[in-house]
């Protein structure tokens with residue numbers, strides 16, 4: 001996960017100061033030195049760090065901080081607000097037209113995730129903004145880009161317009177516009193060609209296309225793993241094309257985060273989306289305030305709830321909650337909950353968003369948990385419908401049969417039964433209240 005070590009180091013630096021009863025220039029300087037090192041190590045641009053520290057210092061040495069009840073916490077808030085300021089003081093969004101056909105050009109270097117992001121944004125606009133979207137395959141340079149976009153389009157049920165690799169990108173874009181008007185689309189997203197480096201030919205092609213389609217937005221995809229290169233690339237694209245926003249991809253990797261933290265203040269181009277996985281649903285709208293919370297280990301419960309609402313099947317959650325309210329929790333409910341947990345994706349990513357639990361992330365092995373969950377699913381699937389609802393009937397011969405069916409040892413069947421019993425006990429205790437089961441009980 002991006003920002004992991006920055007989060008950790010900043011946490012340490014700020015912890016020292018929140019413990020100090022009185023704020024002096026000397027302990028403040030120690031803290032600032034630590035914060036400065038944390039940012040530089042995260043590969044944040046040197047000038048950005050310099051200005052950041054200066055701003056924090058000025059605000060923190062202000063009279064109201066010194067006189068406040070808890071000066072340490074005031075300083076944490078100042079650092080938080082400055083990080084938010086770096087990321088952009090307000091949420092930036094797409095400039096789509098209220099009516100008529102909006103156009104969006106996706107640009108970026110090869111391999112940054114442009115084609116994938118085109119499909120992700122198409123899905124976002126279709127589902128969240130209720131737009132009739134057309135994807136246009138204008139990357140006629142990279143072999144297989146057209147096919148990739150067509151496959152992605154199919155998976156999200158969005159039409160893809162393509163004229164193959166023999167027709168130029170500009171001509172494809174021209175015909176696509178006519179097609180979009182004829183079919184009353186609301187939004188046309190152009191996936192354009194990338195290169196390994198910014199070059200004249202690419203910029204010319206993109207400029208011609210820009211003149212033709214008059215895009216409401218030009219979004220540049222940048223790879224979080226490339227660190228400060230993000231700034232260089234964004235600057236070059238911005239000079240030539242006046243881009244309207246950034247999509248920062250591969251935030252699920254172990255990027256240090258410096259590029260994302262520097263790019264806004266240097267180029268003044270806002271980040272609109274971050275992409276954190278290979279699947280089409282792995283895209284988040286970017287909120288500077290929530291990201292600042294996450295960087296400072298304060299969690300991001302709002303995004304977690306939004307993701308839960310989007311990804312979980314709320315009917316299943318309601319059904320389980322109703323059953324639990326009556327004190328019922330069986331293997332069928334457990335199976336439902338395993339399915340729901342898998343939909344939420346990585347447990348580590350989820351924990352990071354819960355205030356105070358970020359530190360548990362390191363102790364949790366996603367892969368191990370996934371394996372054990374799959375094993376538990378196999379065990380339950382080897383049970384008869386009657387056994388799933390009436391686990392008390394599970395005596396030795398039935399357990400042997402189930403273990404064989406699932407390819408596990410009887411001991412593991414026993415362990416799952418005792419996990420269910422624990423859950424049932426908890427359910428009885430909280431019956432009347434309903435709600436999600438304690439996921440940690442499902443872990444081993």
Ligand code: GDP
Nearest residue numbers: 110111112113114115116249250275276277278
């Ligand atoms: P393009 O050349 O810029 O169009 O790049 P692609 O869209 O083909 O993406 C290049 C590779 O990066 C593919 O293997 C994608 O699956 C992968 N990718 C794209 N976005 C992400 C992301 O957010 N996280 C991860 N882990 N991989 C990504």
